[in-house]
Amino acid sequence: MSYQLFYWPSIPGRGEFVRLFMEAAELDYEDIARTDGADALVEDLHAREGIRPFAPPYLVDDEVVIGQTALILLYLSDKEGLGSGDLATDLKLMQLQMDIADLVEEIHGTHHPIAPGLYYADQMDAAYEKAADLRANRLPKYLIHFDNALAANGGPFMLGEQWSHVDTSLFQLMEGLDYAFPTYMAQMQGTWANLEALQAAVPDIEGLAAYLASERRMEFNDDGIFRHYEELDEQ
Ligand SMILES: N[C@@H](CCC(=O)N[C@@H](CS)C(=O)NCC(=O)O)C(=O)O
Incomplete structure (x- = not known):
């Protein structure tokens, strides 16, 4: 049975972090709400009882139902043999994936x-202040953190030559930031050169090129997490 991904059909959002990994790994999956609509997602989630996902994205693999983007990626990575093969290293990858999730939440906070x-x-006044702080302080702190981690194994990926869920997520993060804050990202170009090299290398992962060129790859839009509001990108 193929995996079932449940995520809102009209935005790339957090669902795209899961999609990119599944596409890179060439996994078979159904993107339920994109075929059956958002109501199918809401119905499915509400029908679940007990310990259930709080919010999409969530993954269904037969009896296994998992929410939280980072946890879904850990599960898939482990099940499909796409981790490092070493617990301590896998936990470091998970740590980075959770750092990405924290940053994604802060990025969402710039418009909300x-x-x-x-x-x-x-909430535009507060958004303006939050975005200014993100650009001045938070983005450099996070992106230099990821950049330094990438330098440790010589790149282009976090584990060196072998790609992992962290790389597909960092790719999506960089693409989203380029969309949301084009002026800022252009000005900062070269500050996180390892991340930029990763962003260039990820589309070459076998399985991903076809997806990225396809209509299934959703464009960023101003309902999602990464939104472009000119006033939030002002310098
Ligand atoms: N920490 C969760 C956040 C999940 C989340 O916030 N999902 C959004 C869509 S991207 C949602 O639908 N939230 C509904 C809500 O918070 O009520 C993750 O990383 O997966």
Whole structure:
């Protein structure tokens, strides 16, 4: 049976981090809400009982149902034999994946700094301040952290020549930042050269090139996590 991915059909969002890994690994999966619509997702989630995912993305593998992007990637990586083969190293990869999740949340906070349920237009002043701090402090801190980690094994990937879930996620992170903050990212070019090299190398992973060129690869849009609002990219 193929994996079933449940994620909102109209945004790349966190679902794309899972998709990129599955495509790179050439795994068979059904993208349920993209074929059956968002209602199918809501119905499925509400029908689940007990310990269930809080929010999409979540993955169904027969009896196994897992939420949280980082955990889904750990599960798939382990099950498909795409980890490092060493527990301590796999935990380091997981640590990085959770760092990525933390940063993704902060990026989401640039357009929703007060409440996820409010419109951007109702929290623009706070958004402006949050985005300025992200650009000045948080992005350099996180991206240099990832860049230094990449330098440890000589690149282009986190484990050197062997790609992992961290690399497909860092690729998506960099693509999203280029979309959301093009002026800032252009100005900072070269500051995190290892990350830029990874961003260039990931599309060459066998299995990914076809996906990235296909219509299934969703473009960033201004309903998702990575949004481009010119005023949040001002220098
Ligand atoms: N920490 C979770 C966050 C999941 C999450 O926030 N999902 C969003 C879509 S990207 C959602 O639908 N949230 C609904 C909610 O928070 O009520 C992860 O990394 O997967």
